[in-house]
Amino acid sequence: MSILDQNIDYDRPVKLAEGIFWVGFADLEGRLQCNPYLVVDGDEAILIDGGSRPDFSTVMRKVLQTGISPKQISHLIYQHYDPDLCGSIPNLESLIDSTDLKIISHAENNPFIQHYSVQSPLLCIDRMERKLTTRSGRTLRFFHTPYAHSAGSFITYDETSGILFTSDLFGSSGAFSNWRLFADFDHKCLACEVAWPDRPDEPCEDTGTPCPWSGMHYFHRKVMPGNRQLRHAMNVINSIGATMVAPQHGSILYRAEDIKAAIIRLQSMNDIGIDGIADAASVPE
Structure with missing residues (x-):
């Protein structure tokens, strides 16, 4: 069955593959469309490019609709440091409220991300051998794409589903x-x-x-x-x-x-x- 055959309700999370969800805000009013993604693996969840502060309530509502609780989110991945990705970090940290929460980005991005984050450790993909493996063995691999568009930009590949999260690359605006x-x-x-x-x-x-x-x-x-x-x-x-x-x-x-x-x-x-x-x-x- 084609992925387009599913009855898409933009007011709910959209399943892209097993354990992968779009949890974004479908804005048809003229802003730049933004797409946060959630990876759920057993009792562990990872949020990728979590979104802006104005979109936080929508994103978190859809995260909860997947059936996980905020405390199950173990990592926040930010593939660069723009506010449309990072603006909701304080909201996420407050709601998740876990000393085990970690933020993953690149060393070039972290000096900027630290202006959003107030409590979580900031990890660099280079010091993680450019991969994150969940407790059950699912692996996300990180590929550096420098200056596309920031010095520390990277993309994230989920080995299980074959989905590549490309941040601004392949982005589009208008219409x-x-x-x-x-x-x-x-x-x-x-x-x-x-x-x-x-x-x-x-x-x-x-x-x-x-x-x-x-x-x-x-x-x-x-x-x-x-x-x-x-x-x-x-x-x-x-x-x-x-x-x-x-x-x-x-x-x-x-x-x-x-x-x-x-x-x-x-x-x-x-x-x-x-x-x-x-x-x-x-x-x-």
Whole structure:
């Protein structure tokens, strides 16, 4: 059965695979869509990119709807340090209220994350051999994607499900009223070689719907620092062979052909960040 065949209720957690849930806030009113994820393994739970302070009540309600209690959350993973990921850390620490709670990120991120966290130890993925193994043996592996978009950015791969949590990578913006959790690219989109529209919400002449590549292009052009950093990150991701890509913004890619097409598109972008500024070549080295 296709993942799209399930009756999705955005007011409840959405199961992506065994023990993996989307616990985000479906915002169709114009903000940037954010997607926290929960990994549940037995009596242990791990929250990935837990979300902003305004979204905390929604995220925590959905966490509880999966059947776990706050004290079962053993780790909070933050793949970079933006407030849309980290803003709810004080709320989470207060509700979980456990001296065993740990925050996992990268040493480059932790000096910023410490301005949110007031009590939990901040761990670095490099000192964990870039992996986290639960008490029952489930393993999450971390892959460094430097400067995509922060110096300490990384992505998280769940070996059991094959899901890759990519934070800002593969993110998209625009066309909020048309947002859906699972991307459903028209076959014409996969083969399209037409330059993307300047506006993410501009309908495609062939499909009549907003161009998915346009929203992805717009987001990466604004968020990522340059072409080289994005291409390096895509090379890292391509080597992993994930069966599903779950970004922190936009929609989840669950088909192999969509993931492949998105990697190719992102690798081909040549106007990302500073490289998109017309006079960038005149900037002193």
